[in-house]
Amino acid sequence: MQGLAPIKFEFEFAWTRTSLSIMELVEVTKKTRDEWLAQAVRLERKSFSKSDSLGQRLVEEAMKPHNTLVLAVGTQDATVHGYILFRRNGAEGHIDRIAVAQHQRRQGVGRLLLQTAITVLQKKRAMMLLLEADTANLAALSLYDSQGFIRTIVRVDYYKPGRHAQLMELEL
Incomplete structure (x- = not known):
């Protein structure tokens, strides 16, 4: 398959109650x-305004x-079915985007993507x-709370007036 790079993980997870899918x-x-x-671009457009x-x-x-x-x-x-965009700047990593297709939410895809970013950034x-x-x-x-992120400050009107951002951090 094209596009395979240094990180490649295969796992099984519940697709529905009656079948399994490999991702x-x-x-x-x-x-x-x-x-x-x-x-991925279509998922981005569906997931965000x-x-x-x-x-x-x-x-x-x-x-x-x-x-x-x-x-x-x-x-x-x-x-x-999902993606995560992250970066490392010096000693800090930053999650810029994470999205999971509507039909895959609450199936562990977002958690797996987040854990992958954490592992890569630790390395x-x-x-x-x-x-x-x-x-x-x-x-x-x-999701972030469950992975050990700490809520630090709220950035008022970060996205637009009336939409605030919760800054969160995780010590690696």
Whole structure:
């Protein structure tokens, strides 16, 4: 398969109550399948409002030197079910984006993507991992809390007036 890079994990998880699907995590490179990139961009547009979505810039961000984009791809259907975009700047890591397809939420895909970013950043010797989450996104906040992130400050009107960001950090 094209696009496979240094990190590749295979695992089984519940697709539905009656079947299992195999997924692999694929680090995006210049050789990554165009269809996977297009699916990631579509997922970005579905997951975030028009004003918040990176759209095609998601792929551009992935190609920057300190950034990493990891896709969760179904091996049986070659469908992108989620992604995480993160970076390392010196001793700090930062989660920039995480999205999971609506039908895959609460199935462990987001947790796996987050744990992958944590592992990669630890290997790259980051000491701290930071992220911002919309204070209204209770599912995301719950996921980050469950992984040991500490809520630090709220950035008022961070996204737009009336939409605040919860700054969170995790010591690696």
